[in-house]
Amino acid sequence: MHLNLKPRNHLHKKRKKMRTQRLGATISLVLFLILLPALSVTGMELLERGSWHATMDWISSNQSLYLLNVGLTFCLLAFIYAVVGSLAISGAISTLLLGLMALISYMKVTMIGEPFFPWDILLNKESMDIASLVTGKAAMVRIGAIAASIIFVLALRWVIPRTTIPIIARIGLGLFSLYALYAFGIKTPLAGKILDHAGVSEIIWNQQENYANNGTTLAFTLNVKNSIVKKPDTYSNESIAAVAASLEASTQKEPAVKKASVDMLQGKKPNVIFIMSEAFWDPTLLTNVTFSEDPVPTIHRLQKESSSGYLLSPQFGGGTSNVEFEVLTGNSMSFLPGGSIPYQQYVSKPVPSLASYFADQGYKSMGIHSYEGWFWDRNTVYKQLGFESFKSSEHFVNPETKGYFISDAEVSRNIIDEVDKTEDPMFIYTVTMQNHGPYDDPRYGENQFKAEGNLTPQAKTILETYAQGAHDADQSLQMLIDHFQNSDEPTMIVFYGDHLPMLGLDYQVYKEAGFISTSNANDWSLEEVKKMHSIPLVTWSNFDMPKQDIPLLSDSFLGAHVLDMLHMEKPANFALNAELAAKVPGLLSNLVVDQDQTLHAKAPESVQPLLDDYRNVQYDLLFGKQYLASYIDHDYLTKASQPSYNAEFDNPDTKLRATGGSSPPEATPASVQ
Template identity: 80%
Template sequence: MHLNLKPRNRLSKNPKKTRPARLGATISLLLFMIGLPLLSVFGMELLERGSFTNTIQWIVANQTLFFLNVGLSFCLLAFVYAIVGSLAISGSITTLLLGLMALISYMKVKMIGEPFFPWDILLNKESMDIASLVTGKAAMLRIGAVLVAVIVVLLLRWVLPRVTLPLISRIGLGLFSLYAMYAFGVKTPLAGKILDHAGVNEIVWNQQENYTNNGLALAFTLNVKNSIVPKPENYSDQSIAAVAANLQQSQTSGVQKASVSADPLNGKKPNVIFVMSEAFWDPTLLTNVKFSEDPLPTIHRLQKESTSGYLLSPQFGGGTSNVEFEVLTGNSMSMLPGGSIPYQQYVSKPVPSLASYFADQGYKSMGIHSYEGWFWNRNTVYKDLGFQTFKSSEHFQNPETKGYFISDAEVSRNIIDEVDKTADPMFIYTVTMQNHGPYDDPRYGENHFKVEGNLTPDAKSILETYTQGAHDADQSLQMLIDHFKDSSEPTMIVFYGDHLPMLGMDYQVYKEAGFINSSNTSEWSLEEVKKMHSIPLVTWANFDMPKQDIPLLSDSFLGAHVLDMLHMEKPANFALNSQLAAQVPGLLSNLVVDADQSLHTKVPDATKALLEDYRNVQYDLLFGKQYLASYIDHDYLSKTAQASYNAEFTDPDSSLRANGESTPEAKPVSAQ
């Protein structure tokens, strides 16, 4: 490779002076190409870990891993240089990219306990919306440090020697660097040997520990391959045929049992309303904290009177769409790469769900969300999930707001309005927004519910603001009950939250209240993992329904359970869910709860075969060749998206036809 290294003094004609200048230029080039990646990795880890001492300790204890991170940073620098052709400009671009990676990862960990993943790049507007919620001195200092570093490197343009590589050499350097990053990203055989020799231990099921142990650049690169879900080893037409045969046998016995069981509705179809309340949780579960009065009277009454229990959420503090994905499709996030977002990555074609199932049963299947339809790609995904219509905030008429967002009471009014003006029975999947974080600003004015306990003033304010919003959610549920208890239409309501709220950075309120012992999730006991992912679930119906106690149930198994409560025949994938839930009702990537409520890190041996069936079916429906539809429930499993999706919001005549109305006058809504 030929380097054209020219000294800054171009007027010099003395060869004796030119040779030292060229030597100095070569040394400067080497120092820059080696030194900048070293400093970049150190800076990234310092931003991420927040402590000079912790960063040095990690480097000393993991020297091989440190140099692997440096190597990847060098490849990025070399690749950018091959494109740009200027050392200083390439260095500043690389510093900016790596700095942004560290900043985003730091913010995500502080907010929801998850680092920065390759697929987060696909979030676009969502990432900007979340970033706007991040404030604080620590974040501002880190942003300032990154900007200063970028400017300092850029200023080196007037210090470094001008280095010119022939075009062919730059192309070669760029291709080599790109391949090296690709090799580690997809873990080619050679890269795998290097990683094994270096002692890299990839902890996919605990990504925060994965990043802490391996370093940000390396862990991020290794996660690239996790963007592609690998085919299960025993996935085949034959294995799916065996699952179908088992399901057909169980469906036959299920029909026989159903024929002798009581149907409280005598075949009449009830409205089925799911309300997934944003960040809803029971703050009275916090230890060492007391409230001036009960903030959740409706929830606590229903826990005594109706079917209720707890759902095991795959999320904490964010990732609402992943909970929707589990409930609506019956699929589990534990079968997908840690930190992935199916709505962004995997749902790009029709996927069978509760929405498409209820539509097949003669229901009007509707999604309601009091935020903008583009968020988490719902506008497109809801069509692929088989909804007939999706009412996002753009279609709310002069909505009431409370705090930052549309109020929960307004959402309840919209649910009531949609049911009252629709002739057909309705399946409604509702997602609220009012009590979305952050809670460090008393956005509801003076909070009615006062907290007593050993909390700092900041933690006390955060908890009181959150509790006020949780109370509003509780009252919005009561509004629905008050309306439908006197309705002639049989109606069932399923109410729960998507995840625990993020009550301050680093789990501040949870720690101060003694709910958990550490902000480091890798140090949590299995019991703490369970507590930090358990969400209250309550149901209500205006018709007789036996009370059941649900100790714990994964979100992915909720749909099958509700269909059982309604005495509705379950389609194939939900029938398989019931079988698995009977053995392991709680299923996360790092926690398994068996039928006796015992906690495990892995699925018990007796359940492994059934879990593999579940994994194969999920892969078949999302990524595979749809073998299952060839053997069972073909129409449901292979159903295409609704041709008239959202027509009622674009074509008024279609709206009237869909609602079974002959005039534009809607049924009156009872005053609440």
């Protein structure tokens, strides 16, 4: 019997063709989901870096970082695809978002030297208004490139074979992608291991280099964890009202002398000069190490003669602006996300500070810093903190440099000059730069101070270079003392460092000297944590002040303590600081020191209510409803920035005079803190 096989063969061919089409569509889907992220990352870096050579050089030199950026971009595309269901449309949306991220970042770097941060969306919505910045050929070329890319991806809709994946698979892909983005955004333990294995170094103190080294997508994602500050569970109008009532009751009980004005000094208010010396620390505190001579004799003399002690810094080796933030505002980094930078994230409106308080008392409040004013956003932040002016390195005239930066002696000369030419009493907050790391290069030539101990040659060189810089800081303080000792202007100087120096990688010098038992900070004892965050504090005045010993005090409590020393009435937030400091003088996220100098890993229950008050007030002032201002110190707590901020340095004549100066040599960006 003859069988007709044609229908069966036709059906077989049809099924084979369908399988081939499905395979082709699947391959197209996979290639699209892989190639588009790879091309997107390349395009983003090209938009940021401005040249094909720089882009390819970064990719070839950082292949693991490039793949991480591609992986994160894949997760974004896959999540959008899981929601939308169309490859071309999902790709266009992804291209638009990533293109805008790169474009905004490029414009921000061009305008103010900063890339695009997650908190630009969450906390600084005004920074998203870039319409006024879309000018110039370079910006228009980038906009055109992004538009062309989107059109091209959309056009692929008519080229790529259409395919669909089961809804369960789409949901699974979407959930996986969302979790991966979340894991890297908050840096879960697994994500942390992947980042460490890939050699990711998060340079939080220099975000422009952070983005340049790690790539835009990865750096942006790593910053997500520092974007959001949760509202405390105990924060409410009622809780703040209770704090205000308590502070007013305490004020009524203070002795009259505590409320006296500083006008006691023959009708003159004293100049108050804070000097935060870059990475200043006492190297003679190192165990098992001796020096050929004392590198910091002024500090050691003042420790015997004047009020002195130690400050507990929230930082180690970097993050200078976070110490400024604590001292100037009285707020604590302990209540903010780890790795966050308040100057760049949270100070987007006027914030009450020592600068605005002294301005209310008839002082001229000035910031002085011997580095460029854009760094850490100081130009903007100092205005929000209530300073009248900010003298950064751009306004130093013919400055002396030593090593890599403007010398500490030059900073002292500028302080003297500003005080001598100003009729009003001055509050000056000074930040030096000379002794900034790294220290492995003997940048001062032959070092005067020779270290002896069980140190490797490299560690010895690092320590001796650091000691030379610490000595120069010490002598710059002596220069100020010599000047104001003979001045008829009452003057108080408060001198301290911002953090311990980074003396080699993995705490090399500290480990070799036996100052710590291990280079793994997670294994340090509480005593070691305390040592690695304790900075010498000394004060001096040319008028009588009782000598006080300060065993340990957090940076955030220093302002309140100085106001007490001057018998100045403290505003609400600093009054609360003083109350807390009496019970918990030392406060870090991983160390609490009580009034008996007992160390705790977390706060004792007995002080938790007062800590809650402190946290609530900080949240209220930075992020909340400003309830406190409706109950107490309204004018101070709601004080606007000074309308004439930096007028003296923005004046064209002043700028012309300053052009004779030379900017400090550029440091290696990765080393700048």
